[in-house]
Amino acid sequence: MAIHPLRQRVTGLMQAAGVQPDGPGECDPRILDDHFYGRVLREGSLGLGDSYMDGWWQVGSLDGMLYRLLRHGVDERVHGLRSRLDDLRAWLLNLQAGRRALAVGERHYDLGNELFEAMLGKRLVYSCGYWRQADGLDDAQEAKLDLVCRKLGLRPGMRVLDIGCGWGEALKYAAQHHGVEGVGVTISREQADYARKLCAGLPVDIRLQDYRALAGDTADSSFDRIFSIGMFEHVGAKNYRAYFEVARRCLRNDEATGGGLFLLHCIGSNVSLRHTDPWIARHIFPNSMLPSAAQIASASEGLFVTEDWHGFGTDYDRTLQAWRDNIEAAWDRLPPRYDERFRRMWRFYLAASMATFRARRAQLWQLVMSPHGVPGGYDAPR
Incomplete structure (x- = not known):
């Protein structure tokens, strides 16, 4: 069976950090909703965190998994639209005034x-x-x-x-x-x-x-x-x-x-x-x-x-x-x-x-x- 391209890309990014979706390790997330893959690619860290809050995935060691992703710079390779909009907002507005x-x-x-x-x-x-x-x-x-x-x-x-x-x-x-x-x-x-x-x-x-x-x-x-x-x-x-x-x-x-x-x-x-x-x-x-x-x-x-x-x-x-x-x-x-x-x-x-x-x-x-x-x-x- 062919692997969906979105799943393949997210899996590849995670594997580069030593994380295997649905793998056996305590830092390997168990994916409970296949919409997870597209959401992470569209929304970056916002999609990763929100999908966890929504119960779309779970993991034995949450900090261990996130540490591996950060240590290997996975977050720098996936930027969602929200991040770009936040950057524009910060450029145009003083977000800490009034x-x-x-x-x-x-x-x-x-x-x-x-x-x-x-x-x-x-x-x-x-x-x-x-x-x-x-x-x-x-x-x-x-x-x-x-x-x-x-x-x-x-x-x-x-x-x-x-x-x-x-x-x-x-x-x-x-x-x-x-x-x-x-x-x-x-x-x-x-x-x-x-x-x-x-x-x-x-x-x-x-x-x-x-x-x-x-x-x-x-x-x-x-x-x-x-x-x-x-x-x-x-x-x-x-x-x-x-x-x-x-x-x-x-x-x-x-x-x-x-x-x-x-x-x-x-x-x-x-x-x-x-x-x-x-x-x-x-x-x-x-x-x-x-x-x-x-x-x-x-x-x-x-x-x-x-x-x-x-x-x-x-x-x-x-x-x-x-x-x-x-x-x-x-x-x-x-x-x-x-x-x-x-x-x-x-x-x-x-x-x-x-x-x-x-x-x-x-x-x-x-x-x-x-x-x-x-x-x-x-x-x-x-």
Whole structure:
């Protein structure tokens, strides 16, 4: 029997990555609907993810299969129409300005705190842990918060700004362990409400506010230290310069001491792009994108001296695996709105993220910057 050309082409692409449709291995997908082949060729990664959500295929090791496809560049050989349209949209529009800037808060971070409480562990820290000496997720997240505070040299009495404060865990840690006072901004109403309760009794002010609304020209908006953990991925290339200008404006300016310090913790791309993966944009992080090293350097040029650039992207694979273990153990305790289709979407999201870091297609960076350069140099903690 002749093999249909669409099936033959998809099978050939997968085989080049060591993946065999309907094969015997744990990374070999079992195809349950033959429309899968045409959909993947028409829609690229969007078709692959959506067909998984629709139950058209299943696989023993989802992250293992996606890792093989990414490692061998299969995604670069199949581009759907949605990817081309997203590229055009990003070229014509500022996708992270005005009402569009609020979309990720409404559609992702406001999904429900019970979902993130079940997944993230002891602390609601939705970013990469630091696993150098950690025995588990909670230890890795505490080590990351400790690392951020040590890199910034936090001391009692300092005033600290958290751009994209999430559920307030980093500011709470800094206030409790280093005696600082802080301001955190987020565009998620659910996060802001949670963070205010979490930080009750501490000198921490949580604001439901876009980062661009930070003035930086009054005592109320002037800070000794600034950090931003896992938020820069939502800023967008057209706004990178404005983001660094806000941080620079809000940082106290003392040339004799080199000024304050700004720590940026973000996922990074190996290449400069204008938009994110179409499936991620549709279902997980609308209007998001990963910055490249070149984009960060260009946007911060003339505003900051980069004192330290620390990469530990392989730690994100371990963090994501821990999140997957947590959420898989919790599904039956969560509300019915997280139905089977949602669970398949969430599994694909976590597995694709693991595969991306494992294949070294994405990085995790912590940058420490100063306005004028630290006199005598900056000694970077690890």
